[in-house]
Amino acid sequence: MGISSAVPCCSVWSRQTQLRWLTSFHRRILAQQSVTSALGTLQQGKLPGAPTRVVSVPWGVSPRGRRVLHAPSSSFQEVMLTSERYRVQRLPFSCVSDSDVAFFEHIMPGRVITNPEELKPFNVDWLKSVQGCSKLMLKPQTTAEVSQALRYCYERNLAVNPQGGNTGLVGGSVPVFDEIILSTVLMNRIISFDKVSGILVCQAGCILEKLNEYVEEQGFIMPLDLGAKGSCHIGGNVATNAGGLRLLRYGSLRGTVLGLEVVLADGSPLDCLASLRKDNTGYDLKQLFIGSEGTLGVITAVSILCPQKPKAVNLAFLGCQSFTKVLETFTTCRAMLGEILSAYEFMDEKCMELVERHLKLSSPVTGSPFYVLIETSGSNSTHDEEKLNNFVELAMTSGLMLWSLRERITEALTHDGYVYKYDISLPVGKLYDLVTDTRVRLGQSAKNVVGYGHLGDGNLHLNITAESYSHSLLDAIEPFVYEWTARYNGSISAEHGLGFKKKQFIQYSKPNEAVFLMQRFKAMLDPKGILNPYKTLPSSS
Amino acid sequence: MGISSAVPCCSVWSRQTQLRWLTSFHRRILAQQSVTSALGTLQQGKLPGAPTRVVSVPWGVSPRGRRVLHAPSSSFQEVMLTSERYRVQRLPFSCVSDSDVAFFEHIMPGRVITNPEELKPFNVDWLKSVQGCSKLMLKPQTTAEVSQALRYCYERNLAVNPQGGNTGLVGGSVPVFDEIILSTVLMNRIISFDKVSGILVCQAGCILEKLNEYVEEQGFIMPLDLGAKGSCHIGGNVATNAGGLRLLRYGSLRGTVLGLEVVLADGSPLDCLASLRKDNTGYDLKQLFIGSEGTLGVITAVSILCPQKPKAVNLAFLGCQSFTKVLETFTTCRAMLGEILSAYEFMDEKCMELVERHLKLSSPVTGSPFYVLIETSGSNSTHDEEKLNNFVELAMTSGLMLWSLRERITEALTHDGYVYKYDISLPVGKLYDLVTDTRVRLGQSAKNVVGYGHLGDGNLHLNITAESYSHSLLDAIEPFVYEWTARYNGSISAEHGLGFKKKQFIQYSKPNEAVFLMQRFKAMLDPKGILNPYKTLPSSS
Structure with missing residues (x-):
């Protein structure tokens, strides 16, 4: 790695307020909690107590924007059918007929996929752990088309598997049997963005990374960020209530999603696409669809509140001698960094070994059983930029690298x-x-x-x-x-x-009463159970 | 007011980073947007462009803790019965009989109120705008008692009005006819508080201000704050999805409430009292009860995430020449203060006139058609405290006063x-x-x-x-x-x-389909409609 040649961190640190916080904080950690690292040890003769790598990342250049979820393996091994591996019984849905295909071809011409080879990647999950055998994929472009398709499926008793970027990790995004795949891939239009409020309204199939690039140009960021950002759809993020790396700072989607447009199982559209931070008129229906994994309705559009783009982003990477030290460091870190702390991620040494072995990424700090990646994001750019100065060039590269270490663990594991x-x-x-x-x-x-x-x-x-x-x-x-x-x-x-x-x-x-109530909601909203069957809830019988 | 004798703000400002931000920001505002004020004019000879009052408030002393919602009027005028003023038809619920009273007296002895004089304040809302004629109030102490009471009412077809601190402003907290008042006043026990995570679990009847005092002692604050804090119950806050003064900074209750315990209309308890920041196991049932105004279930306990207590709080009060200037100031303010901005409240001059006339509170800035109160809360105490120094003593008083101007508008209006x-x-x-x-x-x-x-x-x-x-x-x-x-x-x-x-x-x-769906949820969870009838939803017939 470029950055492993020793950088004059120490002298730069002494001129940077925000970094100095981190440094002095790490010094205290070192003293109290014996955090150590190979790099730290190397430097300790010169600067006792600076065992970490601390770098700043300019948001304009957006090195984090480049992160994507890489394909898990180039050697495409055969995946067992879910129905065989898990011995599942198909429910008595209708089977897709030629006249069904003709109907769909009529309402969305050229966007109906039946070629088995073309369907293959949409039948298998990203982890290559489950595989369905859908024979039909639909690619609607509008809410009206989703509505028409679902109304038809509901009447015909055809099961439907809504699918976004297919990056889910629990087998929720691919069919179990021959469910029709309803893909949001062509529903990728940004509907509006309000520069004063930071409220973005877009179709469900927009890719998270693209949205982030779009709002960044206007001085905002998406309130969520995850390793799969290069492929995942915002509709899928909402349907699964994705957490990710910014939750600590910007909260969950239950707070940042302001409105949803949803099509119910019977095809009826439900417009709850408000763009208001506050709205207490009746029950908050959209919440039921957030995290329901496509079992209660198909999300077709999202209204979401984007936070201001931070002007200064700093990263620190440190090693800890025990998990207790990881916890103590967190408490100290949160108290000292307060509102600018935007991520606190930990990894054990096994993770780092796998990332190094399979992805050839090397850690800037080694020899500890635990590692912590800390990110801060602040607004006081005049203050910070003046002080961070010399570090920026380096940071762009190393910032990317540091986050890769953490984010590509999933990928390293698949190898x-x-x-x-x-x-x-x-x-x-x-x-x-x-x-x-x-x-x-x-x-x-x-x-x-x-x-x-x-x-x-x-x-x-x-x-x-x-x-x-x-x-x-x-x-x-x-x-x-x-x-x-x-x-x-x-x-x-x-x-x-x-x-x-x-x-x-x-x-x-969840207690039995809660599961029972969920089943009642499912039965009320999707009485035939056609939406993403075999998922999320145990069968109610 | 103590603070209206001129304070050497200017010299203090020059030594305070955070306040200097505000000052320089105001200077720019003054130059670009012609914000003016009486005080500003007075001082302009000495310090052009410092038209605002800027004060710091130490959280430990908690001057804001003293704010309460004062009684609207000492002269208790007679309030018209809701049923008469609004010509409502009573629904065919049973009437409370002597044997009902005997049953309740059996399950919660000494906590069953039937004395009409004692019941009076619980039949009238805080605004003195609606009045019911309940003949019975129950004061359960435990979830089991709430459950027993509701099971009985459900069987007997007796209507129930859940009531917290009775500080609501839309007539949701008092009976319309003779509904039994189910008060959470004695459910005021703190169940647990985790100092590492900041997660508080407590019964629904805890008063917001008391909770805030409790968590403040441990270095945290409640994520919401409102004028009614001295009377309102946390259960009522959640049932009405209260917003208030900290929403801008800490987000809505939909993000900060982690779990709820609820008793359904038929008396069955539902335990969703998780204390985890992340939990994606099934539908998020608690969201349905947040903001449902007691019509879907009675909230008996709350798990809520408390943010760290900010170490430095600053207030600024300024006058603006137009609403356009108020907006421009907001944009500038948000860009410059970013994550430390915790409130941006505006008032027109009519509000200030009423607060001065009825409550004898005087504004530190006068002569503008609009006023803005800005609050910042930050964590960098070492930095800030050193610099804010001389101001602290003064700030305690004036901070209280500035917030009173904003918070007591509601009260001034009732006069x-x-x-x-x-x-x-x-x-x-x-x-x-x-x-x-x-x-x-x-x-x-x-x-x-x-x-x-x-x-x-x-x-x-x-x-x-x-x-x-x-x-x-x-x-x-x-x-x-x-x-x-x-x-x-x-x-x-x-x-x-x-x-x-x-x-x-x-x-x-809300579109018709959304209202229809809400009515279906209501019918599913409370088929007899006994919970807070005549409220929230239009009748489904």
Whole structure:
């Protein structure tokens, strides 16, 4: 890496207020909490207590804009059919007939896909862990077309799988059997953007990264950011209530999404596309669709509040000697950085090993069992820019690199073999114990057991890799992980949703009465159950 | 006022980074936008361009903690019965019998109120605009008691009016006829507080101000703040999705409320009291109860995320020559203060006149048609405290005073006669035109037409006063105000809710399909319609 040649960080730090905060904070951490790192050790003779890499990232240049979710593997291995691997029974929906295809071809000519080769990537999830066998994909461009298509499917009792960028991790975005894939890929129009309020209204199929580039040109950013930004659709983000890297700073989509346009299962459109920060006229219907994973309606347009683009972004990367130190560092960090703290991500050394081995990314700090990536975003540019000065050139590269280390862990894991993925919320104090306990439990039967995640949100990504999928390993992991999580009142799906793979475990995080009520909502809004069947909720029978 | 003796602001300003921002920003405003004020004029010889009062408020001392919603009037005038003024038909609920009273006395001995004198204040709203004639109030202490009471009422077909602090402004918190008042006043226990995450779990009847004092001692604040904080209950805040003064900075309750415990109409408890920042396991049921005004269930406990207590709080009060200047100032202000901006409230001169006349509060800046109160909250205390220094003693008093000017407008208005209140969301550019147009339309038939509100949230409080209630004045105002709001895609209730008084106007802000869906939710969750009848939704027939 370009930046691993020693940079005169120390002298630059002494001239930068914001960075000085970080530096002095790290000094204290070093003293109190014995945070160490290889680089830190190298430098300690010259500057005791500066073990981290601290860099600034100019937003205008947007190095983070370049991050994308890379394809998990070039060697396209055959994926088992979901229905076979999980032994699922097809529900008695109608099968797509020639006259159905003709009808769809009539309402959206040239946008009806039936070629099996063309359909293949839309039948398999990004993780290559589940595969359906849909024979038909529709690409509507307008809400009216979605409405027409759904009304027809509802009458014909045809099951429908709404699909955005197909980057989901729990098998929610691909068919289980032959559901019709309703893709938002051509619904990618920006409807309006208000420069005073920062409110963006757009169609559901807009790609998150494109939206971010668009609003950045006007001095704003999207309130969410995730590794899949280069492919994921905003409609899919909302349907799955995606969390991601900016949640700590800008809150969840439940606060930033101001309005939705949705088409219900029977084809009736529901216009809740308000563009107001406050609106207390009746029940907030849109909330029911946020995070419902396409089972209650198809989101066709989104109104979302974008925060101002921060003028100064700084990153720090540090090593910690224990998870307790990671927690102590977080408390200190939050108290000292307050409102400018925009991310606090942790990774264990196993993650870093995989990222280095499979992606050839090297960590600027090594030799610690834990690593933390801290990002700050501030508005006082006059103050900061003057002080950050000499660092900017370097930062552009290294800032990108630092975030890649964290964001490409998912990708590195897919190169390591079959991945059992768990996305858990826990009280932060217990967060890493689950990784340790799982490692002990699985012993040699797993290849790697790693933990990383958004510590600031109490969110752990526990990942277990093995050479290939095995039922016996799965049995050793589940329900162990879910029972462990339930014991500490955690959530078995913090941000990934339930999709196909987790739906039968909902009771570990929700009481029976709540699940029953969800089933009643589903039955009320989609009485035939045609929308994204086999997903999210256990069947009510 | 103590602070109106000239303080050496200028010299202090020059030593305070944060205040200097404000000052230099105001200078620019003055130059570009001709913001003026009496005080500014006085000082301009010495310091051109410093027309505002800027003060710092230490959070530890918490002057804002003392703000309460004062009783609107000492002369208790007789309030017309809602059923008579609005000519409502009582629905065929059962009437409370002696055996009902005996049952309730059995399950919550000594906490069943039937004395008409004692019941009186709970039958009348804070504005003294609506009055019911309930003959029974219950004061449960536990969720189990709420559950028992509701199960009984549901079986007996007895209507129930859930009530928190009774500070609502749309007639949602008092009975229309003889509904049983179910008060949360004795459900005031704090269940837990996590100092690492800032997550508070408490019963629904805790008073907002008490909660704020409690979490402040641990270094946090409540994410919402409103004038009624001294009386309102957190359960009522959540049930009405209260907005208030901190929304601009900390977002709405839809993001900060992490979990709810609710008792449904038939008495079944629903435990969604999670204490996790992220949880994507199924539909987010709690959202349906947030803002449902007690019509779908009774909130019995709340889990809420508290932000860190800011270490430095500054206030600025300035006059503007036009509403356009108010808007321009907002844009500049938001760009320069970014993440530390915590409130941007505007008031017109009519508001200030009423506050001065009725409450004897005097504005530190006079002679402008518009005034703006800006609050910043920051974390860099080492930096700020060192610099703010000499100002602190003064700030405690004046900070309180500045906020009183804004917060006690509602109270001042009640002293001015009968108040027609409107709480509107609009695109900020159109916000004040509604006040001007209403003033022109009403002419001499209104006593005062005033506008103020949370400009940062696009939220206008339009208030019209008259000597007494009159049908003809009401007809001149409505539906004019609602039609005007609908024309610009605004909301006819930004934060107050619909309650009794606005329910028939929901269609100005929501399409028919949305209202129909809300009615289906109501029918599903409360098939007999016993919870807060006559409120929020128009009747479905």
